Amino acid sequence: MTDRSEKISRADGRSAGSLADMVVVAEKPSFGEVFPPATLVKMAVLTALFLALNYWQMPGLVKKWMHDPNWSHGFLIPLFSLYLLYARHDELYAAPRRVCLWGLPAVLLGILLTVFATFPIQNTWSQQLTMIMLILGLVLYLGGPQVLKVTWVPIAYLVFAMPIPDMLYNQIALPLQNFAAKASEELLRLFGAVVESTASNLKITGFSGKSYPLTVAEACSGIRSLMAFLAIGVGLAYIEDRPIWHRLILVLSTIPVAVLCNVIRVTGTCSMYLIDKPELGQKFMHTFMGILLLPPALLLLLLINWLLNSLVVEDEDEQADAKAEGGDA
Secondary structure, eight states: OHHHHHHHHHHHTSOTTOHHHHOOOOOOOOHHHHSOHHHHHHHHHHHHHHHHHHGGGHHHHHHHHHHOGGGGGGGHHHHHHHHHHHHTHHHHHHSOOOOOTTHHHHHHHHHHHHHHHHTTSOOHHHHHHHHHHHHHHHHHHHHOHHHHHHHHHHHHGGGGGSOOOHHHHHHHHHHHHHHHHHHHHHHHHHTTOEEEEETTEEEEEOTTSOEEEEEOOGGGSSHHHHHHHHHHHHHHHHHSOOOHHHHHHHHHTHHHHHHHHHHHHHHHHHHHHHTTOHHIIIIIHHHHHHHHHHHHHHHHHHHHHHHHHHHHHHHHHHHHHHHHHHHHO
């Protein structure tokens, strides 16, 4: 028996007795195997029906992306959503696929919600959200629950491209404006500056003794950077396989990072008035600080991601050691 194993090992160029040598690695399925012609035809027909139902929403959505600086990132979100699908394409290919009839009620519900959002309440944001509901229902119908499990995050990710109503936007922006003003006041006072704040209004006394009234406007609230960092955090949390608590911490950590960066930006802008250079504070410093703080903020998120990954590896190693000790006992 030993001689035969040695002969087989020599013929294969590998050592005998290794379990890894006996395991046959399955080849990855090709695109044609995952998406046979019949499936592609179904996808094409249902996509055409989806576009026919929602094409009228696209011009307004694109117009908002083009003309509203708060939503100029909308063009990038669908592309990044596709990248998220590509990042997990191995899991998508390996997921068991079957037609799931539960997808049809989900599609029907999406259509009914579209009608309801269009006529009784006439809310554009609600109309746009129903598109996500329809896509989720179609994926469930065509691919089944296992495919939906892999794809629901990239699909729901499209919500970052859909402009929220102005009323809701202002309700989020106002507390951020007030906080940025108050935090900037405290930071400037640490350096001996004479600053007063009321809500989102600041009164800065420059070194020359001249007073400058300022308002932390909606554009300075930091809501744009907050939404951008939330989108980045969700992407980072999805790309790698990790525990749920890990994903939640990573996504939630984007909020203090975005708020901190905005406070620093507002403080830097106010400092121009402190040195009696209001012309720099009006445009240049605001834009410059926003660009300057972007790389450190991204590095901070990556650092948090690395720390969480390190904790997970450590926990897994401890569990493996505990199992090994239990086996030895």
